[in-house]
Amino acid sequence: xGKRSGFALKNRExxxxxxxxxxxxxxxxxxxxxxxxxxxxxxxxxxxxxxFIQCGVSTGLAGFSAPDDKGDWQGIDxxxxxxxxxxxxxxxxxxxxxxxxxxxxxxxxxxxxxxxxSRNTTWTINRDTALGLNxxxxxxxxxxxxxxxxKKLPGVNSALQLSGAAVCVxxxxxxxxxxxDYFKANKMEYNPVxxxxxxxxxxxxxxxRCDVYTTDQSGLYGIRLTLGSPADHVVLPEIISKEPxxxxxxxxxxxxxxxxxxxxxxxxxAEELGITKANVDEMKNSASPEIKRVLGxxxxxxxxxxxxxxxxxxxxIVKAVGNYGEMFxxxxxxxSPLKIARGINALWTKGGLQYGAPIR
Amino acid sequence: MAxxxxxxxxxxxxxxxxxxxxxxxxxxxxxxxxxxxGVWWIAHNVIANLTRLHIASGFGFLKGRAGFDISESAxxxxxxxTYGRAILVGFLNTxxxxxxGIITATIIGFIVGIGRLSQNWLIRKICTVYVExxxxxPPLLVIFFWYSGVLAVLPAPRDSINLPFGSFLNQRGFYFPxxxxxxxxxxxxxxxxxxIAMAWFVARKARQRQMATGQQFPVFWTSxxxxxxxxxxxxxxxxxxxxxDYPKQSTFNLTGGFQVRPEFLSLYxxxxxxxxxxxxxxxxxGIRGVSKGQTEAAGALGLRPGSILRLVVVPQAMRIxxxxxxxxxxxxxxNSSLAIAIGYPDLTATAGTVLNQTGQAVEGVxxxxxxxxxxxxxxxxxxxxxxxxxxxxxx
Numbered sequence: 001x002g003k004r005s006g007f008a009l010k011n012r013e014x015x016x017x018x019x020x021x022x023x024x025x026x027x028x029x030x031x032x033x034x035x036x037x038x039x040x041x042x043x044x045x046x047x048x049x050x051x052f053i054q055c056g057v058s059t060g061l062a063g064f065s066a067p068d069d070k071g072d073w074q075g076i077d078x079x080x081x082x083x084x085x086x087x088x089x090x091x092x093x094x095x096x097x098x099x100x101x102x103x104x105x106x107x108x109x110x111x112x113x114x115x116x117x118s119r120n121t122t123w124t125i126n127r128d129t130a131l132g133l134n135x136x137x138x139x140x141x142x143x144x145x146x147x148x149x150x151k152k153l154p155g156v157n158s159a160l161q162l163s164g165a166a167v168c169v170x171x172x173x174x175x176x177x178x179x180x181d182y183f184k185a186n187k188m189e190y191n192p193v194x195x196x197x198x199x200x201x202x203x204x205x206x207x208x209r210c211d212v213y214t215t216d217q218s219g220l221y222g223i224r225l226t227l228g229s230p231a232d233h234v235v236l237p238e239i240i241s242k243e244p245x246x247x248x249x250x251x252x253x254x255x256x257x258x259x260x261x262x263x264x265x266x267x268x269x270a271e272e273l274g275i276t277k278a279n280v281d282e283m284k285n286s287a288s289p290e291i292k293r294v295l296g297x298x299x300x301x302x303x304x305x306x307x308x309x310x311x312x313x314x315x316x317i318v319k320a321v322g323n324y325g326e327m328f329x330x331x332x333x334x335x336s337p338l339k340i341a342r343g344i345n346a347l348w349t350k351g352g353l354q355y356g357a358p359i360r
Numbered sequence: 361m362a363x364x365x366x367x368x369x370x371x372x373x374x375x376x377x378x379x380x381x382x383x384x385x386x387x388x389x390x391x392x393x394x395x396x397x398g399v400w401w402i403a404h405n406v407i408a409n410l411t412r413l414h415i416a417s418g419f420g421f422l423k424g425r426a427g428f429d430i431s432e433s434a435x436x437x438x439x440x441x442t443y444g445r446a447i448l449v450g451f452l453n454t455x456x457x458x459x460x461g462i463i464t465a466t467i468i469g470f471i472v473g474i475g476r477l478s479q480n481w482l483i484r485k486i487c488t489v490y491v492e493x494x495x496x497x498p499p500l501l502v503i504f505f506w507y508s509g510v511l512a513v514l515p516a517p518r519d520s521i522n523l524p525f526g527s528f529l530n531q532r533g534f535y536f537p538x539x540x541x542x543x544x545x546x547x548x549x550x551x552x553x554x555x556i557a558m559a560w561f562v563a564r565k566a567r568q569r570q571m572a573t574g575q576q577f578p579v580f581w582t583s584x585x586x587x588x589x590x591x592x593x594x595x596x597x598x599x600x601x602x603x604x605d606y607p608k609q610s611t612f613n614l615t616g617g618f619q620v621r622p623e624f625l626s627l628y629x630x631x632x633x634x635x636x637x638x639x640x641x642x643x644x645x646g647i648r649g650v651s652k653g654q655t656e657a658a659g660a661l662g663l664r665p666g667s668i669l670r671l672v673v674v675p676q677a678m679r680i681x682x683x684x685x686x687x688x689x690x691x692x693x694x695n696s697s698l699a700i701a702i703g704y705p706d707l708t709a710t711a712g713t714v715l716n717q718t719g720q721a722v723e724g725v726x727x728x729x730x731x732x733x734x735x736x737x738x739x740x741x742x743x744x745x746x747x748x749x750x751x752x753x754x755x
Contacts, residue, residue: 161611164610193703
């Protein structure tokens with residue numbers, strides 16, 4: 001008797017075990033199925049349904065995207081997301097920010113965790129094709145530079161003197177690749193000190209773990225402000241690469257791509273037409289047919305609705321963040337501690353590269 | 361319900377449905393089918409979604425040019441090497457830090473574990489404090505402690521601390537002279553191997569003699585003389601071929617010599633200290649697990665305290681110690697992936713960079729998982745073999 005009942009008990013346990021595992025399997029499969037179906041809806045509909053835009057930004061780069069003392073994200077990249085929110089919702093505050101490291105950023109966009117990646121990201125062909133992203137334009141033309149501590153290294157005034165130096169760099173960036181190419185091309189040795197997060201690179205450079213800091217030149221100016229004694233550090237004159245920085249969206253959603261792309265053009269066109277945060281309401285009654293058209297004041301206009309937003313979308317954008325020039329000066333230009341000149345980021349009419357396609 | 365039917369005392373032999381054996385096979389087959397279908401479905405879903413999002417897939421990217429440099433590499437690597445080789449470099453770095461970490465953690469762990477059972481109050485308390493401190497701090501903080509708290513406050517390369525034998529210590533790491541082997545130095549290595557082989561042979565003979573006659577032989581000193589003496593003799597015979605490359609001051613850093621970077625040092629020290637605390641507790645438990653009667657019996661036979669520990673207590677304690685020790689070794693290996701916080705180029709860091717530069721997240725993560733799984737299974741295999749060897753052989 002004892003033997004048989006033991007056998008039966010064992011079988012019952014086995015039966016329960018099997019059932020439990022089948023149940024878990026079905027549950028898991030069902031959850032995955034839900035996830036898969038949710039990702040395939042259009043981004044505009046998803047964004048409208050949740051009521052805000054999820055914007056991927058950096059973990060803190062002054063002038064581009066960094067939280068201020070109240071915890072609000074400031075910078076060109078953060079303001080760009082506000083501009084898109086203004087176009088979609090008529091309200092620039094309907095944005096939530098996700099800080100992402102250089103390594104996390106593409107996966108976050110690919111997987112749908114963020115709707116826009118606006119995070120001082122360089123536009124390259126590999127990212128546009130193999131990574132499944134679509135860059136919408138260039139919000140800041142940048143180039144990679146080097147920064148050293150002039151107090152500790154008084155004799156160094158060119159990047160070509162850096163042979164043998166320890167160089168701090170963030171992993172998973174184009175910067176890391178340009179660095180390797182530059183030292184190889186100039187037959188110089190170096191010692192890479194690589195970190196995943198910007199703060200870790202900053203801390204290591206400040207502590208003297210490396211002699212040189214390399215990243216986009218605008219970034220170097222921003223980082224210099226956060227160091228222990230900013231005056232000791234100089235940015236070397238060489239620019240070793242082209243770094244067109246711009247926002248990116250996922251491939252395969254043309255409507256969302258157009259909304260983000262034309263938000264960018266609207267910011268540039270507003271500057272070109274002299275529409276500012278202060279005068280946007282007056283400008284609505286302007287005599288110029290072009291300004292009226294851009295601001296959606298033309299009779300029976302369908303420009304905004306064809307795009308998938310309201311017809312006064314440009315008015316909303318400019319009210320929220322101003323035009324491109326205002327956004328630039330406020331965050332990285334004369335109105336900011338960075339004091340970076342417009343340079344090649346000026347409008348094409350003023351000798352720069354920024355050129356907005358016409359809104360008509 | 362099926363489970364109720366199985367409960368019946370007398371399963372009817374006539375019907376297939378009621379045969380517990382058939383039912384068992386049926387349910388097992390069902391689980392296999394569900395499992396295979398589930399895996400297939402997930403894989404299919406991933407591939408379909410990647411195609412839909414226009415993301416490249418497959419492992420072809422491993423043959424592409426990496427384009428980035430890695431600070432520490434056990435094998436030849438440059439930015440012209442492939443992504444596959446970059447991952448291999450990371451894998452070797454993980455293996456190196458895991459092996460030296462395991463050795464150091466075991467040594468510290470055994471010393472502290474035995475120290476906790478010491479008769480000496482001070483030693484006992486110091487060991488207790490060590491265990492309580494390191495066991496109760498997350499390993500990441502221990503790594504930061506070594507990296508930012510200890511190594512980062514060292515002086516800059518210009519003001520390096522001079523150590524004996526031409527070594528230097530500064531915030532860029534620990535520099536010591538590198539041995540440069542000249543012509544004929546192969547003789548030294550041959551002599552070393554011969555010395556080790558002879559020492560092993562002597563130990564074997566001595567044990568046999570002791571078993572047979574009870575007479576002891578000074579095995580330790582003979583072995584030491586063989587292992588150290590023979591290579592020294594070969595060194596003199598081959599005309600002193602060994603020279604040293606000393607670290608020297610240059611514009612930015614010290615050049616020449618051998619550099620141990622602070623990233624490696626802090627990871628290695630942190631993992632060793634952290635894991636040693638757990639090993640110490642395992643060792644203490646193992647020793648306490650050996651019945652007191654064993655010690656008393658050995659004492660009654662006239663063995664000295666040192667010999668009691670070495671010959672009677674530790675061999676029995678090892679049987680208790682080895683299985684949990686395996687888990688600690690696995691933990692140490694897996695914790696080495698925390699290297700990413702301080703920029704040591706281990707497997708997670710380099711595979712992560714590759715993942716980011718190519719954008720092939722699924723493949724990158726699969727490669728990392730497979731490699732960690734392989735390392736862990738291999739460690740378990742070795743430790744299981746060791747455990748079987750040490751296990752009590754019942755006659």
